[in-house]
Amino acid sequence: MKVFPLMLLLTNILFISCKEDCTGTQKEIQSLMKDWYKKKISFPNATEILMDSTVMNSINTNTNNQSSNNFMVVHFFTADCDKCVNELLKIQSSLAKISKDANIDFKFIASAPTKIYVLDAIKKIKFPYPIYYEKHYYSFKTMNKLPLSDDLYNTMLINKSQEVVLFGAFYDNKKAERLFFKAIECGL
Numbered sequence: 001m002k003v004f005p006l007m008l009l010l011t012n013i014l015f016i017s018c019k020e021d022c023t024g025t026q027k028e029i030q031s032l033m034k035d036w037y038k039k040k041i042s043f044p045n046a047t048e049i050l051m052d053s054t055v056m057n058s059i060n061t062n063t064n065n066q067s068s069n070n071f072m073v074v075h076f077f078t079a080d081c082d083k084c085v086n087e088l089l090k091i092q093s094s095l096a097k098i099s100k101d102a103n104i105d106f107k108f109i110a111s112a113p114t115k116i117y118v119l120d121a122i123k124k125i126k127f128p129y130p131i132y133y134e135k136h137y138y139s140f141k142t143m144n145k146l147p148l149s150d151d152l153y154n155t156m157l158i159n160k161s162q163e164v165v166l167f168g169a170f171y172d173n174k175k176a177e178r179l180f181f182k183a184i185e186c187g188l
Helices: 003-036 082-095 115-125 139-143 174-186
Strands: 047-050 071-078 104-111 131-134 155-159 164-167
Touching: 003 164, 003 174, 047 115, 071 082, 071 174, 082 115, 104 115, 104 139, 115 131, 155 174, 164 174
Parallel strands: 071 104, 104 131
Antiparallel strands: 047 131, 071 155, 155 164
């Protein structure tokens, strides 16, 4: 019978430790994000979904603006930029690490002068996820008042209420990756 109180005590210590860790993570994220933390994000209405049907994957890709899951990773890129298109390969390999039951949707938004650039990018890298081609160049960044030339704002984690939790290239930055996964784990 002496084992039960000890197990109960260890469980409480673990719970309190995890709760404090999540509180620390939230404070760190709020400090980094400043005014952007929990700011509502909008998506352009004038979009067209483009994909390479020969490599379609079953990962959670949201086909509307409202997430059915607790979180959505949104990545914006310009399809007429080779560096930006090649980032999709890094993202694709990072997404392989995420469990399909992780309760996360993914939304890829492409901007380009014409959709031919987006279709070429999809074919070139055989990108298996739907891409939302915004018909008005840079409309996603413009409507959300995101800096156009700052890549930091290209990838974000948003919650179910379409509020920004975190910006950053989780696929290319260890600190961003740690914060992304911790924010998801803690349900921030």
